[in-house]
Amino acid sequence: MxxxxxxxxxxxxxxxxxxxxxxxxxxxxxxxxxxxxxxxxxxxxxxxxxxxxxxxxxxxxxxxxxxxxLLMYTTAVIFVAGGVTYAAVPLYRMFCSATGFAGTPITAIGKFAPDRLVPTEGANRIRVRFNSNISEALPWTFTPQQKYVDVLPGETSLAFYKAKNNSDKDIIGIATYNVTPDKIGPYFAKVECFCFEEQKLLAGEEVDMPLLFFIDKDILDDHSANGVTDVVLSYTFFRARRNKQGFLEPDASEEVVEASKGFAGYENAPKVEDR
Amino acid sequence: MSFGRPPTFSTFQPNPPDRGAFPLDHEGECKDQMMRYLSCLKLNSNSSTPCRVESKTYLDCRMNKGLMQKEDWKNLGLNNVGPESTGAKGTVEEREG
Incomplete structure (x- = not known):
C-alpha cells in the first residue's frame, strides 16, 4: 500500500x-x-x-x-514574407550594384573614388564634342568655347561654355544635358558642372561656365562600348526656376505662362501659393 | 539586369554631378587661367592630357577666390599633376607661403 x-x-x-x-x-x-x-x-x-x-x-x-x-507568430511570418517578396527586386538590385554581381557596374560606392580618377595610359582617346542648345523663350546666347576635347578614360578634364544674357532683365535658366551615344551614358560622369541648378544671369552679362568631367575607365571593359570613339555632350538651357518644392517651373510671370497655353483672355484663379 | 524587359532596354538615369554646380564667375576672376587652358588645348590639338597643369591652375584659382569648395586634389583626379602637386589639401599659394 x-x-x-x-x-x-x-x-x-x-x-x-x-x-x-x-x-x-x-x-x-x-x-x-x-x-x-x-x-x-x-x-x-x-x-x-x-x-x-x-x-x-x-x-x-x-x-x-x-x-x-501562435497567431502572432503566423501573422508575423506572413507579413515578413509579404514584405520580403515586395522588396525582392529592389533588394536584388541593391545587392547587385553593391557586389557587381551579374555584371551590374558597381554604383553604390566609389564611382568618384580617387583611385578611379586616374588617366589610363595607353588607352585610345575618346573625342568628346560639345554642343549647345537654347530654348527659344530664353534670350541668351550659349556656346561651347572649344569644339572638342580628346580625353583618356579616367582622366578628369575641363571644358568651358559661354553664356550671355542678351535681354535687359535678369533671367534664371537651368541646363539639362544628354550624351550620345547612349551606351556611354553610364560611364560619362561629371564631377562638377553648371547643370541641374539655377543659373541667374544679370542683364547683359556674359559668364564662362566650366565643366569638370571624366569618362569612367570601366568603359574599357564594356565590349558593347568598344567602338565608341566619339561622344557628343549636349547642353540645353531652359528658362526655368525651381519652386519651393524643388520642381521646375517656367521663369516667367503668370500671364505669360497662361498666354502660352492659350488662356490669355481668361480670368484665372490665383495660384495656391499666392492666395 | 533587365528583369523581364528586353535586354537592350536601357535603365540608365542621369545623375547630378558629384560635387554640385560651380558658382558663376560673375567678375571673370579666373578668366586668365581659363584662357590659358583654352590656348593650351589649341596648341596641343585639343588633347586634354598636356593641359592638366592648366586645368589644375584654373581650379586652384576658383578655390582661392571662393568660387568652388576646397577639395583634395586626389578627389578631383589631379593628384600627380604639375610641380606643386604634393597631394596636400590646400592651394598653391598656401603651400608656398
Whole structure:
C-alpha cells in the first residue's frame, strides 16, 4: 500500500488530469492537499470539484495564451514574407550594384573614388564634342568655347561654355544635358558642372561656365562600348526656376505662362501659393 | 539586369554631378587661367592630357577666390599633376607661403 500512495502523491505533484490517470489504469480520485487521505476501500472516489475547476481554468488559460502566441507568430511570418517578396527586386538590385554581381557596374560606392580618377595610359582617346542648345523663350546666347576635347578614360578634364544674357532683365535658366551615344551614358560622369541648378544671369552679362568631367575607365571593359570613339555632350538651357518644392517651373510671370497655353483672355484663379 | 524587359532596354538615369554646380564667375576672376587652358588645348590639338597643369591652375584659382569648395586634389583626379602637386589639401599659394 505504501509505494502506491507515494505514486499517487507524485501524480498529484505533476498535476496530471483525471483522464491521464485513467489511462494509466489508476482509480479516479481526488488528490488531497494537506488533508489526510481517505483510505476507503472503494475504488471510485469522487473528484474534488474545486480542484477540477481550477485545473480546467488553468488549462483554458494556457491554451488561450498558446493560441494567441501562435497567431502572432503566423501573422508575423506572413507579413515578413509579404514584405520580403515586395522588396525582392529592389533588394536584388541593391545587392547587385553593391557586389557587381551579374555584371551590374558597381554604383553604390566609389564611382568618384580617387583611385578611379586616374588617366589610363595607353588607352585610345575618346573625342568628346560639345554642343549647345537654347530654348527659344530664353534670350541668351550659349556656346561651347572649344569644339572638342580628346580625353583618356579616367582622366578628369575641363571644358568651358559661354553664356550671355542678351535681354535687359535678369533671367534664371537651368541646363539639362544628354550624351550620345547612349551606351556611354553610364560611364560619362561629371564631377562638377553648371547643370541641374539655377543659373541667374544679370542683364547683359556674359559668364564662362566650366565643366569638370571624366569618362569612367570601366568603359574599357564594356565590349558593347568598344567602338565608341566619339561622344557628343549636349547642353540645353531652359528658362526655368525651381519652386519651393524643388520642381521646375517656367521663369516667367503668370500671364505669360497662361498666354502660352492659350488662356490669355481668361480670368484665372490665383495660384495656391499666392492666395 | 533587365528583369523581364528586353535586354537592350536601357535603365540608365542621369545623375547630378558629384560635387554640385560651380558658382558663376560673375567678375571673370579666373578668366586668365581659363584662357590659358583654352590656348593650351589649341596648341596641343585639343588633347586634354598636356593641359592638366592648366586645368589644375584654373581650379586652384576658383578655390582661392571662393568660387568652388576646397577639395583634395586626389578627389578631383589631379593628384600627380604639375610641380606643386604634393597631394596636400590646400592651394598653391598656401603651400608656398
Amino acid at each position: 505504501r509505494p502506491y500512495l507515494q505514486f499517487r502523491e507524485m501524480l498529484a505533484s505533476t498535476r496530471l488530469g483525471p483522464t491521464c490517470r485513467q489511462s494509466l489504469g489508476l482509480p479516479r480520485s481526488s488528490i488531497n492537499h494537506g488533508r489526510p487521505l481517505q483510505r476507503s476501500m472503494s475504488s471510485r472516489v469522487e473528484p474534488d470539484p474545486v480542484y477540477l475547476r481550477r485545473l480546467q481554468a488553468n488549462r483554458l488559460r494556457s491554451q488561450t495564451s498558446n493560441n494567441r502566441t
